[in-house]
Amino acid sequence: MNPKRAQLLSDGYVILRQVVPAGQLDRMRSDIETVVARQRAGDPEWDRTPQPRASIVDQVDASTIGAFEFLLHPNTHGVSAEVLDCPTEAVAASQALVICNPEFTPEAPPRPGQHWGTDPRNWHRDVRPDRDGPLSAHIEDQLANGPGYVQWNIALYEDHILYVVPGSHRRLSTEVESSHLQGDQGTTSPVPESIPVELGPGDGVVYNNLMLHWGSKYGPEKKRRTVHLGYRSFGHIFPRQQCNLPMGFWNRFAEGTPQRRVAEHWFGLFQTEFATIEETFRAALSGNGEAFQAGLVRLHPPEKGRRTCLILLAKHMLALHQRRGLPGDNDSGRSVYEWQLQELASHFTDRELERLWRRFEPIDEALRSGASRHVSGFLGPTTDYEFEKVPAGMTAEGICAEVLGRPQRPFHSGSTPLPA
Ligand SMILES: O=C(O)CCC(=O)C(=O)O
Ligand SMILES: [Fe+2]
CATH class of the missing domain: 2.60.120.620 (q2cbj1_9rhob like domain)
Structure with a gap:
């Protein structure tokens, strides 16, 4: 190395x-x-x-x-x-x-x-x-890869x-x-x-x-x-x-200029990845497990740590769902990511976004503890999303099954065990 x-x-x-x-x-x-x-x-x-x-x-x-x-x-x-x-x-x-x-x-x-x-x-x-x-999802992914x-x-x-x-x-x-x-x-x-x-x-x-x-x-x-x-x-x-x-x-x-070619290539890398995100979401929508897996493998080739990619897809889905119905035309003053989200949202109908969101919602729910707080050492506002731990029982297989409309069993949300 x-x-x-x-x-x-x-x-x-x-x-x-x-x-x-x-x-x-x-x-x-x-x-x-x-x-x-x-x-x-x-x-x-x-x-x-x-x-x-x-x-x-x-x-x-x-x-x-x-x-x-x-x-x-x-x-x-x-x-x-x-x-x-x-x-x-x-x-x-x-x-x-x-x-x-x-x-x-x-x-x-x-x-x-x-x-x-x-x-x-x-x-x-x-x-x-x-x-x-x-945080632990990102640490796990990066320790492996x-x-x-x-x-x-x-x-x-x-x-x-x-x-x-x-x-x-x-x-x-x-x-x-x-x-x-x-x-x-x-x-x-x-x-x-x-x-x-x-x-x-x-x-x-x-x-x-x-x-x-x-x-x-x-x-x-x-x-x-x-x-x-x-x-x-x-x-x-x-x-x-x-x-x-x-x-x-x-x-x-x-x-x-050569500089222009490099910069255009950079934009192309982000766009190609977003196209894969779209294909992956479409596969979820149609319940096509094979196409969904193929998309995941392209986004996150190593198997270890792929759960983190699934959690991030749930985050992108949440952002898309929040943008449904907004116009997608003006790009002045926006970042590439904001533009891409708006563009992607416009490729789906509101009904499709609603259906997709309902597939990802149990994952989003499981990532919340139910109690709002802020843990020092993190960016962002006070929130009820888990700061450190991935909920027990949340596996890549479980998330895939949920997203493809074939839930196995509910995720345990939160990290506090119930009293015996
Ligand atoms: O001022 C610095 O160098 C740190 C800035 C920083 O950590 C941030 O913007 O997240
Ligand atoms: Fe920072």
């Missing part, structure tokens, strides 16, 4: 020096400064936002396209493919932001689990149980803000961590065994965002321009990350 992948699998992150080659740093800084200036000019809230961010793809133009081209570089795209153990042709960028410092001293972040979600200045894993399912997504922080100026707990992506939080996080200010102070990721100008960290991490201190003291990227692999596992780049992102590159 290549050493970078080995380190990503064991520690959850790899620090790399000069991801932005020294000779390109000045140009990258100036392109990104233009991106940030544009985002700021277009957002009246920018100067009041404690964690200001800019969208690279939305803000580049022909003269600053270098900031977007950097996503195709061997040091970013190439290394992502290397650590994901995939050919570069099977890896696509899915996120491209710049994290900036606020120009004022913000108040302490709100407690985790607000109705709108959780501020990343609290310790967290990038997991939302309401949208992603329980490795991750299908990596995230990057690439510092254009020295940056020690991100803290991580090495190895925490391979397990649930320990009792020590949980009691720290539950304590007064526990989500905003260093967790035992955590370390700051120390990046010099141009350095980057590629990491598994299942790992416990923390955006420790956002303030005006130090300029922060940290490029925050995500890359997805295809044909390996079916991860929870979809394409957050804005719809039409490939159009930023001039027609006929």
